[in-house]
Amino acid sequence: LTGLDDASVGRLQQQAEQMSQTMDETGLRVTQSASEIMEAYKLVGSAKPELLAVKEDLNKVTIEAIRLSQAAGIDLNQAVTAVTTSMNQFGASANETDRYVNVLAAGSKVGAVAVENINEAVLKSGVAASQAGLKIEELVGAIETIGERGLQGGDAGTGLKNVFLTLSQGADDTNPKIVGMQQALENLKAKNLSTAEMVQMFGKNAYNVASILVDSTDAFAISRSEERRVGKECRS
Secondary structure, three states, X not given: OOOOOHHHHHHHHHHHHHHOOOEOOOOOEOOOOHHHHHHHHHHHHHHOHHHHHOHHHHHHHHHHHHHHHHHHXXXXXXXXXXXXXXXXXXXXXXXXXXXXHHHHHHHHHHOOOXXXXXXXXXXXXXXXXXXXXXXXXXXXXXXXXXXXXXXXHHHHHHHHHHHHHHHHOOOHHHOHHHHOHHHHHHHHHHOOOOHHHHHHHHOHHHHHHHHHHHHOHHHHHHHHHHHHHHHHHHHO
8 A cells, every 4th residue: 555565664662662661752652553553544645655765754744743642632644644744735845744733623612613624724725825925824724713603614615716726826915925924914905995805805605704704803913823823732
């Protein structure tokens, strides 16, 4: 399934057995069995095949997925999916894994949206967010901001994607790639557009998402900073 030879699989098996019995250098006590860790290796390798060429990177991403599963109280398979999905959407390398785990754990801990729903939204909107110049912290902040108003999962992600694409193709003062997402929302809010103008700009499907973000610029700023602060606390 992974394309690895028997020797490589054997080394991973030994590593999994060791991980299941000891604490890693960061103080993480792994509670999963060796077979569960091997399954996580397979899932990570399938989602990010480039990691199969560098076993240290494969192990690093897997350990961070385990950390997320424990911090967020979710199944390891769900954690692997959430981590690899967000990293793939932004083209992140293995060296950035802990940052992505921090953000996802923080969103689950202090926000209104659980990791599983964050993952669904990221899957729909991640590429558009990245192309619009947003960082993962800003995307999760936006997901949490609209999530507090009941918009979650794939519907939230689709709405955010449409908002990011619309802003990126519009005027410079509301283009997040030029002025940043926070400033783009503040500039859009200052325009004081009517409901009809907002619908014309974003379309009926993305209107709700755009309106919530514009009305919640302060909440977006707070949520974005909370992803950074609480993420570090979750890791420690």
